[in-house]
Amino acid sequence: MRGVLKGFALTAGFGGALGICISLAIAQAPPSERKSGFEFMSPESQATQQDDFSNPGMLWVAEGEALWNAKAGATGRSCAECHGDAAVSMKGVAARYPVFFAGSGRPIDLQSRINVCRKTNQDTTPFPLESRELLALSAFIGRQSRGMPITTGEDKRLDPFRARGQELYEQRQGQLNFSCANCHDNNWGRRLASSVIPQSHPTGYPLYRLEWQGLGSLQRRLRNCMIGVRAEPYPYGSQEYVELELFLMTRAMGMPLETPAVRP
Amino acid sequence: MARALINVPAKAKRGDIIEIKALISHPMETGYRTGTDGALVPRDIINRFICTYNGEEIFSADLFPAIAANPFFSFTTTATESGRIAFRWIDDRGQAYLETAEIAVE
Numbered sequence: 001m002r003g004v005l006k007g008f009a010l011t012a013g014f015g016g017a018l019g020i021c022i023s024l025a026i027a028q029a030p031p032s033e034r035k036s037g038f039e040f041m042s043p044e045s046q047a048t049q050q051d052d053f054s055n056p057g058m059l060w061v062a063e064g065e066a067l068w069n070a071k072a073g074a075t076g077r078s079c080a081e082c083h084g085d086a087a088v089s090m091k092g093v094a095a096r097y098p099v100f101f102a103g104s105g106r107p108i109d110l111q112s113r114i115n116v117c118r119k120t121n122q123d124t125t126p127f128p129l130e131s132r133e134l135l136a137l138s139a140f141i142g143r144q145s146r147g148m149p150i151t152t153g154e155d156k157r158l159d160p161f162r163a164r165g166q167e168l169y170e171q172r173q174g175q176l177n178f179s180c181a182n183c184h185d186n187n188w189g190r191r192l193a194s195s196v197i198p199q200s201h202p203t204g205y206p207l208y209r210l211e212w213q214g215l216g217s218l219q220r221r222l223r224n225c226m227i228g229v230r231a232e233p234y235p236y237g238s239q240e241y242v243e244l245e246l247f248l249m250t251r252a253m254g255m256p257l258e259t260p261a262v263r264p
Numbered sequence: 265m266a267r268a269l270i271n272v273p274a275k276a277k278r279g280d281i282i283e284i285k286a287l288i289s290h291p292m293e294t295g296y297r298t299g300t301d302g303a304l305v306p307r308d309i310i311n312r313f314i315c316t317y318n319g320e321e322i323f324s325a326d327l328f329p330a331i332a333a334n335p336f337f338s339f340t341t342t343a344t345e346s347g348r349i350a351f352r353w354i355d356d357r358g359q360a361y362l363e364t365a366e367i368a369v370e
Contacts, residue, residue: 051285052269053269053270053271053285053287054285054287054336054338056287056289056334056336058269058287059267059269059287059288059289059334062267062269063267063289210332213291213292213332213333213334214333214334
């Protein structure tokens, strides 16, 4: 049953020396209290994100723009030859991903959708998931929707997949036996070691994490959390990740897209 | 492969203090990390950054392995005359990456 896990106290030992006690009751923040990870950052990190000349994610956006205009594959076509000016054709696109993809009868995320285009329309090999090129193109496309409200999940065909994403979000896993919701719904705003726990609203992916010293996707971030609770991460591109992405983006519906965001 | 983003105001009044920003894409590999084979990944950092204004050096810095990837510099100078502001990043292999920007001073 969604909503209640009452009166439960959990003690997790860190390094055998420290212990924390957290009382758990799943409760997603109401829409009026939804916050982007941006709001949990230091003013310095916020300033880094807001200035396009200091936001390192813009390096990937610039690379993505070059790839957008580069001819590729056996057909010798660039993205721009079909799609034209990305500022027009890609406006709002990233804000609605993952979308339902009729070709597979499943939701698909932006990175995989770019690869479908590479394979079918450019007749060339897809970029490996999480490769610099694919992140660059995703960041460039995402940048075209910056500031626009997230609209993911409006398509009714996505409902069963979103429900599975929610199940995964609320399912305990790993040696520490935590669900995503245990931290991000129940304890947001508090600290895990020195880091503030944000609400899980993925408003800025792909984003530049200072910890990564690079750009990464939401799937990479989900892997981080899974390793954190000592669960075995799914492989990149797995259906589970796409369903989680879909659920998380739907929760963030209406919030402005920040791609490329900066996070600690 | 390096790619840089620089920001120099296109126009300024003589005597104005202008802010210059320079961000470059670089892994800044420290030389202390091991790869999947257990061997050390060779050091590969940008170790020098120089900015010149019509040929005269106005800012330079030595960089070390503790500096994060994609180093970012922000500094100020006085707009004295129209001309070219040039940026040069030099890495451990001796390769230099160059960028320039024009400024009009009235």
